[in-house]
Amino acid sequence: GEFASTIVGGDEATVLKLLNEGAIGSLNLTFEFEGIEGYTPLMLAAESGHERIVSLLMERHVPTRPQLTNSMMFAVCNGHEQVVDMLLKQGARVNEVGTFFRAEQDTALTRAAKHGREELVDMLLQRGADVNHQTNTFINVFNVLSKCETKNGNGTTALELAALAGKPRAVEALVRHGAEIDRISSCGPSSLIIAAAGGHENVVATLLQGGADINRGVAQERQSGYIRNGITALMCAAGNGHEPAVEMLVRHGAIIDQQDSYGRTALIDAAEGGHERVVEKLLQCGADLHQHCRHGSALMEAAYMNRERVVKTLLRAGADPVARDETGSTALQRAQEGDSAECLQVIKQHLAEKRREERALEARTRREQRARAEEAAARERQQVARKREAERAADAARRAAEAAALEEQKRAIAAETEAKLAAERAAAEEEARAREVERLAAEEVLRAEQRAAAVERSAARAEQARRSEEEASRRADEEKARRLAKAAEQRAAKKEAKEKKKE
Template sequence: MPTPRPTSSACRGLRRLGAGCLLAWWFTVGIHAGVIHDAVLVHDLAGVRQLLLENPDLVNQPTEKGDTPLYIAVFRRYTKQMMPLLLEFGADPNPPPNQRGETPLSIAREINLRQGADLLVRSGAREDDRSRAAEIRYLTSKRDVPELSARLARHPHLINARDAYHQTPLMLAVLDERPDGNVIQTLLRLGADPNATNIFGGTPYSAAVEREHESVSASLRSRGAKETPMSRSAPLRIAARKGLLQEVQEILQQHPEWIGLHNDIQRTALHLAAGTSLPIVELLLRHGADVNVRDFGDNTPLHMAAEAGKLEIVRALLAKKADVLAVNRQRVTPILNAASSGSVPVVEALLAAGADLKNVDNLGETALHRAATSGQVELIKLLLARGFEVDALDRQKQTPLYQAVRAQRIEAVKLLLAHGAKPTLVDVTGDSPLRFAERNKREELVKLLRAATPAP
């Protein structure tokens, strides 16, 4: 069975922090972790088993952030094989909380991994306020007002219980793409704090203002929400995000001190403009915006511009000494983002500025893997012409061809096969491009792959 693969763009269109995509930014496994954690991350069952046979103590080895292998298996939703394997070898279902204040059970509750939570409980995991609070936050995101009210009636002290980003249920409710007034009113009625801050200084009120949820903002003010520098400076970021040049100019004339202020996920006006508007980017840079400022995931404005494929903005940022080798928490550089977007001119501009095409992310994905996944044929041609190995392996031992097949990128598959990509190379789970296509009944792909497979 193929393993789920997170993408660097998993947080595009983000709505909230905590459970879901942004929790992934905490898991930088592979930078300071051990071999066992790397093997769990890529679902290498055989590798994990061999490591534990050789050294059983590895099963409870924590990373520098306090995550044992079981934490990683839970977060990656590996309930069918990896979690049972770790528990079989003696993984502690009640390890000390990690640096984020989580346990495996609380993570399972936070992401609604019911099968995983049940397995942990059967293995001796204890319910506590961490896991109860996580489920309350999940119920908030699910908008299940009756069950949410019932849980808070039993555990009223958890009304403001925070997640890994110190966000309360109320904050998560406000950060929903379409906030549910009933959920918000229920939480406020039960004592939710409208001024509780997350680790970046954001409050439910500042988040509502930032996202232009006017009715929510009014409700929070009626319950005592206070203005903060973040909420007061939100108009600048809103205008930058919308590409409103004149409005940005007027705001900066009145409040030049807002230039470096960020929102509840540490994004500044420059971050928000970098994917949309060259004139606003140039204006912000003239007013002294930090070209290498980092957001919650260590993304710089150059990461944003590269992902959006904005050549002129990339050039403007590079002219102001943007760090072309900046690495975010998932070890993604701007050129890897550009590979995902498929912009050959952006890739070439970054290369001219000193970018390294050999950079890989925390899953070992190369620029070629990313171009194959998104079906960027012209970029694939460029990368192969520059000497990229057509069957480069990531940490799951998957090739660009596997990614193109999985994403049903027919033209990319044809191009890779024409350059000698092998359809039968197996990954850590024993899967191959051909097996994947056959199993999922991708008839056109099966025909192409079989035609390129040497006879036995």
């Protein structure tokens, strides 16, 4: 015990003295410390983060690989980066499960993630740590989130443990190195659901940026023993009362009214847990106030759990206190079943106030109906008066129209008579003009005939003169022809006489 205290206290000089005196014959020396058996000097020095003592121990005695790995994992738990680096360089295996951690099947990376050692997570990943190594750690989002259970089987990875610890830098590093972001084990939730259940909104944001499925549901066993399938990150954040995480999930597209296998929603979980501000936030975002699960509505669950402030909030928002669940129970009956005296009183007061409001509404409705009836009667009287006035006006207008029509008829007859007389005068004048035109035409015809006769006489005289000229010309031509013929005969006779004379 004294030697262990010396190492833990970091008394380098005393440790060196003990080493020189041979008090530590081997690094395999084990002893009990703080009720835990199996500690070795190197493990204690590494867990305490005393680099010089770790170095002294390894200089005097060559540690085995299991000793190096166990010591490294103790150093990881307490965040001693330099010690972890020293032990890795000496041969500690980054992916080996330490003998002290076989039950959980932890490696250095899962241990660093579980304890929220963000710098060590990044260091171990750079040294080749298996980012998707599965431990036997089981996380139940309905239990206290600071605790984990150990179960055999397909357990959690470093990413889920870092999400549980609420370390966004570690989560970002793990995602960057290929961690399966939406992995769901056979006995635990996804990293996003773990972060949401713990209210780690920065981790939620990191996982959403990394592409986590915001509406993916998982199966979880509740403390009461029944298993819920289809639980989402929003349900877990709401059920644990984490308003910032709820707001972030809704802003990134979480389905507000998504139901699990029991028909439960985020609003029902928040109401059951008594988280008034989360209930208000979900209602502001449009959550269905009247949606029922197998156990009833959000109001019924809050009433059963005696969540007085939540019951008041839901009633103000319009929740129906007389609606019934599958068994026929109302919120009032559920409050009685849960011995929820405060909620029972709140619901009774609400129902009484509602009845008073209904009676007041009925009285106001009757008054309004009477007022409307009186207004209708007054309107009817006004309509009758207006109708009579309109009829009188129409009758006067009809008589005026008839008088106007008669006057118009008289004017039309007078106009017709005047038009007829004017037409007769115009016809007489037209007939006189026609006779005058006819007379003038006859005179013009006579003059034309006279001119034609004169022309004919002139033509006859011209024809006679022409014929006389032609006759005179013919006679002259005939006379000329006779003279020519006579001359020709004379020339022929002379020629004949000459010929005879020559003979």
